[in-house]
Structure formats: C-alpha cells, structure tokens
Amino acid sequence: MGVFRHPPAGREGKAFRDIPLAECTKANTRMKNLGGLIEAKKRGEQGPERHHNPYLDEAVGLGEVLVTQEELLARFPDRLFSGDPRPKLIEIGCYLGKNVVEFAQLNPHIDVLGIDITYKRVVKSARKINTLGLGNARIGICDARVLVEHAAPASFGGVCVFFPDPWPKKRHVKNRLLAQEFLDTLRTRIAPGGFFWFKTDSLRYFEDVMECIAEGGWSVSPADEVPHELTPSPYVTMFEQMFLSRGEPVYRRVFRPTEGARIEDAPKI
DSSP: OOOOOOOSSOOOSSOGGGSOHHHHHHTTGGGTTTTHHHHHHHTTOOOOGGGOOTTHHHHHHTGGGEEEHHHHHHHTTTTTSOSSOOOEEEEESOTTSHHHHHHHHHOTTSEEEEEESOHHHHHHHHHHHHHHTOTTEEEEEOOHHHHHHHSOTTOEEEEEEESOOOOOSGGGGGGOSOOHHHHHHHHHHEEEEEEEEEEESOHHHHHHHHHHHHTSSEEEOOTTOOOTTSOSOOOOOHHHHHHHHTTOOOEEEEEEEOTTOOGGGOOOO
C-alpha cells in the first residue's frame, strides 16, 4: 500500500509478466507465519523483547474479528463467519479498514474479509469493525500469496486490490503482487460470475497488469465500472481521495474470469 509516484512511461529490464513467481516468493519468506506473535500471546507465551509492539495486546483482545494467517487458512471460507453461507469478498491490502467497513455496511448480503500485513493496520481495521458490530466483516493478518495459494477453487465471490505498492524501480519489480502466475491462480479462486477489481495510480503498473490479463481467461470492464454485485457506491479509498484531490489520474478496471478459464490450468504458487 505504499504511496509512490510512477516514473515516466517506458519499459526497463525483464518483462514484468515473465518474472518467475519463485523470485516473488523468495522476497516474501518473512510472510510465512504472519500473526505468529498473536498466536503465542493467545497461548500465554511471552514474546521476545525485540518484538514489542503496542498493537499486539489489543490484537489478542479483538477475538473473532481479527484472525492470524494460520487461523484464516484453517477456517476460510466456511468457519470464518457465522450464519448462512454468503459470497465472500476479499480486500487485499485493506490498509486501515475504510473500504472493508463500507463494503460490509452497504452489502449485508456478502461476507467481507480484509487482509493486510502489519499489526497497526489490521488492529485499526478490526477496531472499527468491532466498534460498529459488523457481523459480516473480518480482518486477517495474512500474506495474499499464501491465502490465494491455499484457498479452494471458486471460493472467492470477489477480490479487490486497491493501490498496491507499484514498486517502480526496476530492481524491485519482482516484489509486485500482481504478477502473471498470481493472477492466473487468482482467476481460478474466483467463483463463476465473480470479479477482480483493481485500482492504481501507477500507469506503468496498470499497463503491466493489463498485459497479464491479456494472456487470457479474463474479461475486462469499461473504465470506472463498479461490480454489479455490490450496492452502487464509488467505494473511494483514502489514497484515491488524495490522488483525485491533486488532480492525478486513477486507473480502474473490473476483471471477470471467463468460461474458458479452467481450474486445472492454475499454476502452483
């Protein structure tokens, strides 16, 4: 969710879509057990002093609203929410929870899961949900790659990725989330009729994602379309408000898996 300005248009180095996912995974090995300190505190263990974080104790107290990566993988999708089964909307990189709350409040017919990778973000997001008593919203401290890898096929009703870090420098491109193999696997995790909604302020990142999408298995909406499954609203993020207030462009598309996209085509992440 970094706020970076994109560089001048132009391509440098290896094509983005050709970067092996193994490089991305290697760069993110620290994400393997996100929330491990929360789990340790729940067991009554004392964490290392160097890991002191003021949000840890509050995270433990948020109970069912905030889940760790291990808990999420064990409980998603059927045991994460109470009540009758409903479509699951995932926001990857939920930041401070503004859109998770808006999605949940305006769409009581769906369950909303926001995930992020820092204690501060997930605690502040879960705090809002807890205060409002939103039974159809949860927050997970989880790496998106891990969730997508372990999720069952067709288990996502929709996925939102709003303003992910564009990693504009050539040597950092391998850290981008939306690479070809990730998108190919994500496509198989979205249920028939579901969607992937992408927003970015980085023209270069947008063009690279559109190249990946063009490889096949997706349909593409007109600009600025909102998924019809959601109650009409712009669902503007905090970053989006900032960019628009500066008169800067924002690039938005809704992608949908096509009928020709087969689950068995998905690579192993």
